[in-house]
Amino acid sequence: MKLNKISSIYRKSNNKKRNEILFGAALLSMLTMPTFAADEAISKAEAEIEVIQVTGMLSSLKAAALLKRTDDRIVDAIVAEDIGKLPDNNIAEALQRITGVSISRDFGVGNAVSIRGLPQNRVELNGRSTVGDDRNGVSFDDFPASFLKAVEVVKSPTPEMIEGALGGTISMKTIRPLELEKTIAAISLDAEYADKVENVAPVFSASVGTNWDLGDNGTFGIMGMVAYQDRELRRDEAFNRIKAYDHTSIEGIDTASANTPSGKYIIGDQNTIEEKTETRERTALNVSLQWAPASAQGNFYLDLSSTDRSGSQDAYSVLDGGSTFIATADTYEDSNGQLRNFQIDNVSASPKAWNEFRETKSISNAIGGEWYFTDKLLISGEYSIAKSESTKPKTEFNGRAINHDAFDEWADNWDGSSSLPGSATHTSLATIVGNGDNVWGITYADPDIFSDPDNLSFREYKYKHTKTDNEEKAIRLDVVYSEPAGLEWVSAVKAGVRTTTRDYEYNESAYNAKDLYNKMTKDGIPYAIWLDEVEAMHPGSTKVVNNGNTFDQTGFTGPNDILTYRVFDANQMSDAEGTFAKVQSMLSGTNYATTGSLASNLTYEESAYRDISEDTTAVYLQFNLDFDEVRAIVGGRYLNTEITSAAYQDGVIVSDTIDYNDFLPSLNVTWDFNDETLVRFAAAKVMRRADFGQLSPTFDYDNSFVNASRGNIALEPYRATQYDISVEHYFGAGNMVSAALFYKDVASFLTNETYCGYDAAALAEQNTAEFDNICIRPDATSETSSIVTTNDLDEFNALNAAGRTGINVSLETNGENGTVQGLELGYQQNFDFLPGALSGLGFLANYTYADSEQPNGNPLLDISKNTLNAQIYWEYEDVALRLAYTFRDKYLYSENEKRVVTIGSKVLDNSTSDSSDPEYDATTGNNYRDDASQLDFSASWNINENFTLVGNVTNLTAEPISFSTELGSKWKFSESDRRFTVGIRAKF
Numbered sequence: 001m002k003l004n005k006i007s008s009i010y011r012k013s014n015n016k017k018r019n020e021i022l023f024g025a026a027l028l029s030m031l032t033m034p035t036f037a038a039d040e041a042i043s044k045a046e047a048e049i050e051v052i053q054v055t056g057m058l059s060s061l062k063a064a065a066l067l068k069r070t071d072d073r074i075v076d077a078i079v080a081e082d083i084g085k086l087p088d089n090n091i092a093e094a095l096q097r098i099t100g101v102s103i104s105r106d107f108g109v110g111n112a113v114s115i116r117g118l119p120q121n122r123v124e125l126n127g128r129s130t131v132g133d134d135r136n137g138v139s140f141d142d143f144p145a146s147f148l149k150a151v152e153v154v155k156s157p158t159p160e161m162i163e164g165a166l167g168g169t170i171s172m173k174t175i176r177p178l179e180l181e182k183t184i185a186a187i188s189l190d191a192e193y194a195d196k197v198e199n200v201a202p203v204f205s206a207s208v209g210t211n212w213d214l215g216d217n218g219t220f221g222i223m224g225m226v227a228y229q230d231r232e233l234r235r236d237e238a239f240n241r242i243k244a245y246d247h248t249s250i251e252g253i254d255t256a257s258a259n260t261p262s263g264k265y266i267i268g269d270q271n272t273i274e275e276k277t278e279t280r281e282r283t284a285l286n287v288s289l290q291w292a293p294a295s296a297q298g299n300f301y302l303d304l305s306s307t308d309r310s311g312s313q314d315a316y317s318v319l320d321g322g323s324t325f326i327a328t329a330d331t332y333e334d335s336n337g338q339l340r341n342f343q344i345d346n347v348s349a350s351p352k353a354w355n356e357f358r359e360t361k362s363i364s365n366a367i368g369g370e371w372y373f374t375d376k377l378l379i380s381g382e383y384s385i386a387k388s389e390s391t392k393p394k395t396e397f398n399g400r401a402i403n404h405d406a407f408d409e410w411a412d413n414w415d416g417s418s419s420l421p422g423s424a425t426h427t428s429l430a431t432i433v434g435n436g437d438n439v440w441g442i443t444y445a446d447p448d449i450f451s452d453p454d455n456l457s458f459r460e461y462k463y464k465h466t467k468t469d470n471e472e473k474a475i476r477l478d479v480v481y482s483e484p485a486g487l488e489w490v491s492a493v494k495a496g497v498r499t500t501t502r503d504y505e506y507n508e509s510a511y512n513a514k515d516l517y518n519k520m521t522k523d524g525i526p527y528a529i530w531l532d533e534v535e536a537m538h539p540g541s542t543k544v545v546n547n548g549n550t551f552d553q554t555g556f557t558g559p560n561d562i563l564t565y566r567v568f569d570a571n572q573m574s575d576a577e578g579t580f581a582k583v584q585s586m587l588s589g590t591n592y593a594t595t596g597s598l599a600s601n602l603t604y605e606e607s608a609y610r611d612i613s614e615d616t617t618a619v620y621l622q623f624n625l626d627f628d629e630v631r632a633i634v635g636g637r638y639l640n641t642e643i644t645s646a647a648y649q650d651g652v653i654v655s656d657t658i659d660y661n662d663f664l665p666s667l668n669v670t671w672d673f674n675d676e677t678l679v680r681f682a683a684a685k686v687m688r689r690a691d692f693g694q695l696s697p698t699f700d701y702d703n704s705f706v707n708a709s710r711g712n713i714a715l716e717p718y719r720a721t722q723y724d725i726s727v728e729h730y731f732g733a734g735n736m737v738s739a740a741l742f743y744k745d746v747a748s749f750l751t752n753e754t755y756c757g758y759d760a761a762a763l764a765e766q767n768t769a770e771f772d773n774i775c776i777r778p779d780a781t782s783e784t785s786s787i788v789t790t791n792d793l794d795e796f797n798a799l800n801a802a803g804r805t806g807i808n809v810s811l812e813t814n815g816e817n818g819t820v821q822g823l824e825l826g827y828q829q830n831f832d833f834l835p836g837a838l839s840g841l842g843f844l845a846n847y848t849y850a851d852s853e854q855p856n857g858n859p860l861l862d863i864s865k866n867t868l869n870a871q872i873y874w875e876y877e878d879v880a881l882r883l884a885y886t887f888r889d890k891y892l893y894s895e896n897e898k899r900v901v902t903i904g905s906k907v908l909d910n911s912t913s914d915s916s917d918p919e920y921d922a923t924t925g926n927n928y929r930d931d932a933s934q935l936d937f938s939a940s941w942n943i944n945e946n947f948t949l950v951g952n953v954t955n956l957t958a959e960p961i962s963f964s965t966e967l968g969s970k971w972k973f974s975e976s977d978r979r980f981t982v983g984i985r986a987k988f
Contacts, residue, residue: 056081057875057882058830058842062734065828067152072624072631072670074156074682074724074740076100082987083175083186084146084207084225087882088936089952089981091151092140095170097869098153099738099824099846102888104862107233107278108955108976111141115153116742117820117850117863117891118167120688120718125172125364126303129162129500131386131470135691138362138388142309144227144284146188146205149175155742156668156682156724159620159635160478160494163664166688166718166746175209177221178290178299183210190950190983194233195958196549197277197977201231211290218293225286233979234277236550238439239972241270242338242900242965243772244907245325249791250339252327259337260907266338266969267325270899271432271442273562275547276315283308298378300369310359314570316545317354318450318562320430320442321769322347323793330433336967337907340435347430349401349449350769351456351565354394355573362388378480387471393576396703397568398460399531400517401426401449407457407517411526420518420526422793426455434557436970441558450565451544453531457517461583462703463576463598464510466608470692474500494622494635501615504692508608511601512765513583513592522590529586531566538582543569553960553975606648607761610696611655613644614689629672636665641689645713647698656713662687678728688718694812699759704767706774707808707898708757716814720746726824732833738826746818754896755785757809766805771796773898777806786917787901810896818860822850840876845869856922858895864888878942887933893963897927899972903965923966930962930970947986954979 063079076098080086088094092103092110104112104119115121123130123137130138152171154161161169190203204227211221244264247253256263284307292299322344330341368382406424428449434440449455478496520527535542546564573579580598587593594601622635639662646655666684673679693700696711726740756775766774774796775787780803787808790796799805830842848867852860866889873882902908904924935956941949960975 057873057880065734065736072633073668075152075154077152079150084205086145091145096886099826100848102867107235109141111139114862115167119862120166122165122169128384129386129472130364131388133390133468142307146227147174147225147286148172157666157684158633159622159637176290177209177211177223180209186987188985190981193980194977196234197232199232204228216294220291223288227284229282232279233977235976237274237974239272240268242268242903242971250325257337262907264907270321272319274317276313278313280311298371303366305364307362312357312574315354316567317352318565319350320347336969338969341433344430346427348425348427351399351567353567353570354396355570356394358392360390376482381477384474390468393465395573395576395579396462399456400459402457402517404455407528414526438555438557439551439973441556441560442562443559444561447561453566456531458529459517460514462512466508469505472502489627491626492624496620498618504612506610508605509602510605520590520592553958554973609648610698611646612692612695615642631670633668638663645695676730680726682724684722686720690715704770705762705765706770709810712812720744735829740824743821752810753813754810756806757783762807775806775808777804818854820852824848837876840874842873844871859892861892864891880940882938884936889931890928893929894927896925900965901925905966926966928964930964932961934959950983952981
């Protein structure tokens with residue numbers, strides 16, 4: 001629709017005041033927004049406007065403000081500055097600039113979003129589902145930001161919106177070919193440098209789109225996009241176990257501590273360093289075909305989108321473990337009751353290396369269209385299929401420091417039944433210093449304990465292959481009727497139906513050769529393989545890890561000997577079959593010898609099998625009302641859900657089915673207080689079905705078979721009633737200030753119950769080296785809600801021999817109500833009233849306060865009470881600069897965390913899920929991510945109308961993150977690369 005038709009749109013509106021606002025906003029947008037952004041905004045006024053294409057940060061912010069202003073829901077948005085260019089190179093990192101949104105990162109890259117502290121959100125592409133490994137949809141680091149023209153965050157739903165968002169709906173939108181006013185092509189090529197791995201990686205994207213006027217045959221258009229990325233990143237983590245000990249377990253201390261409620265001392269032991277390097281290669285394609293008849297009565301489209309991601313993670317880890325704690329003259333107790341500057345004797349070493357490969361293929365395809373059968377009746381329909389197939393093979397080598405001479409002596413005198421004595425373990429005295437603000441310092445009396453290949457034995461080889469298939473097929477039909485029965489105050493009645501079929505399946509196969517150092521025999525006598533022998537048999541298969549820039553962001557309290565260690569080369573493990581052939585050659589002639597390929601030696605893990613099928617049907621009725629200064633969207637969505645979960649039981653697949661119904665009413669009201677100010681109110685019921693892993697009764701064990709999680713088919717979905725009220729004031733060209741209050745009452749809240757469980761097969765695989773983490777059952781047949789452990793090895797061995805050890809199981813159950821409430825404030829202004837170059841200055845900021853509580857009294861996971869985002873930018877003539885700051889304060893990251901599972905406010909050194917028990921402590925095992933901030937920088941220079949140079953720095957000041965216990969003791973540090981990007985963009 002051309003510009004000279006705007007006046008006809010103006011005359012057709014029922015709301016004169018609002019029309020004046022929209023008309024003025026439309027004229028403003030002509031000078032500030034890309035074509036596709038203007039079309040999106042003015043679609044709210046049922047018009048398309050031909051605009052002069054002007055791009056950049058300011059136009060993006062103005063377009064986002066216009067989208068927010070013209071929508072009758074509570075919405076925030078990010079709009080691309082130009083074709084293929086969101087303000088950030090990652091979708092999640094762009095969304096974190098929005099009020100009420102915070103993100104999670106993997107290797108420093110944004111991959112998931114929380115809205116008002118809730119991660120249970122819906123991620124859509126052009127109004128339909130996306131699919132990943134679970135319920136949440138596609139991971140944002142799997143989908144290219146360059147494909148999108150805009151991303152909306154919808155916080156107040158309407159009946160026509162698809163259910164499944166507890167926090168909000170993230171709606172990603174691509175460019176449709178008939179939105180283009182002319183043929184367009186864009187190419188970008190970037191080089192990304194990650195400073196930890198010191199690697200330069202290519203990032204490429206290209207887009208081309210056009211449409212043709214076919215006369216009487218209508219208009220046909222095509223839009224094609226391709227994106228490629230091949231990056232390498234590293235993450236360093238240092239952590240230990242925080243555990244409470246009685247003073248009698250510590251040499252040199254004769255009295256109980258006065259700084260903890262129980263009088264127990266808190267000690268950090270089991271010191272661990274993990275260094276992971278990940279390669280990510282991603283190729284994505286998006287094609288959209290669209291046709292509209294000459295009559296302009298409707299249009300039909302075919303959308304095809306696919307992403308292939310592959311990559312591997314080379315990981316190295318070293319763990320020390322000791323049982324004798326010694327206080328020295330330098331030992332002191334901090335304010336949390338944790339000992340600092342002490343020694344651990346009889347420390348043993350366990351180096352580990354693994355390679356985890358991931359390959360994911362996903363699609364999101366749809367065919368649909370809409371047609372005006374009359375001027376008032378619009379019918380639209382769509383069939384879509386979203387699918388993800390993901391495989392994750394993992395190869396792992398573990399070692400153990402064993403005294404070579406002591407092993408040979410034991411082997412020479414072996415009586416055929418005795419086990420390798422614990423005294424044969426190669427140990428050392430460790431001195432640990434630190435105050436908790438940096439990675440602790442640790443030195444060993446034997447500095448070669450982790451690196452001497454003559455005393456490092458081959459302990460375990462493991463391989464696991466997992467496959468996840470997740471598919472949704474959906475059909476929807478929608479009807480819109482305008483001004484029924486001549487009721488001008490009913491602008492539209494909408495009704496529709498949507499049916500889906502979801503199939504989720506998870507399979508796992510594994511091979512494990514464990515306890516090689518004390519259970520392997522050759523020619524009838526104990527036999528061990530030492531790392532120097534491995535290197536001699538297969539040169540280059542081991543390596544010494546010593547990265548010079550490990551924890552250069554966090555820093556160390558003192559020297560750290562644990563940073564240098566010898567392990568298997570994880571990079572070679574990406575060839576799983578080749579690695580298995582090496583293992584076969586090393587184990588040849590022993591009681592662990594095998595024949596055949598790796599695939600033929602795998603054991604299918606029935607206990608891990610999950611098969612979930614889900615059928616849903618939803619119908620809705622919605623009324624769009626217009627009373628001059630007041631507009632409203634009111635109605636309801638009714639849906640039926642049927643879920644069948646299948647799992648193995650005693651070697652046979654059994655299944656169970658649940659069925660439930662929900663009615664989700666909603667109301668959105670917008671009041672034009674005056675020409676510049678809007679007041680909004682929204683109320684709704686929302687629901688979110690449990691994740692697939694939560695619906696399966698199978699056990700999900702950790703590598704040591706000490707801990708497990710378990711789902712439950714009987715889980716009710718999350719259900720919440722929410723209320724919002726907001727005020728938005730718009731002034732000048734794209735400036736705004738806003739405030740909002742929100743409240744969510746979450747019913748049928750999911751929670752975890754812990755118990756000490758029994759599974760004979762898992763206990764047979766259990767790593768008893770972690771004996772003081774293993775729970776104890778009352779007898780050989782019972783399970784108990786209390787998690788009780790022992791620090792005495794002799795006592796543990798006796799209990800284990802009696803069959804009383806168990807598995808720490810975390811079971812998903814339905815809980816009681818939880819609440820989230822808070823405040824959002826936003827401000828955006830460009831200072832175009834300043835003279836000259838200063839007119840290019842602009843500033844925007846937002847603040848979110850969120851308070852939450854779940855049934856056990858803890859806050860909800862992943863909710864920071866205070867979140868702040870601020871950006872200052874300068875855009876003048878051909879140069880643009882932006883500095884963006886993000887802050888999140890401390891939040892509860894996980895509960896029942898393995899490494900701090902005994903630490904709570906009472907410091908009882910055990911835990912129970914029985915709230916009636918006097919020793920019940922809901923905070924036991926709470927793990928908090930500490931305050932964190934990040935500063936990002938971007939710049940661009942328009943060389944001419946076709947070419948632009950760009951540059952970005954992510955995490956400019958190299959900020960690490962840390963984790964702490966309920967008492968505030970830091971137990972884990974993590975840091976990732978700073979990423980520097982330079983590139984060129986071309987547009988024709």
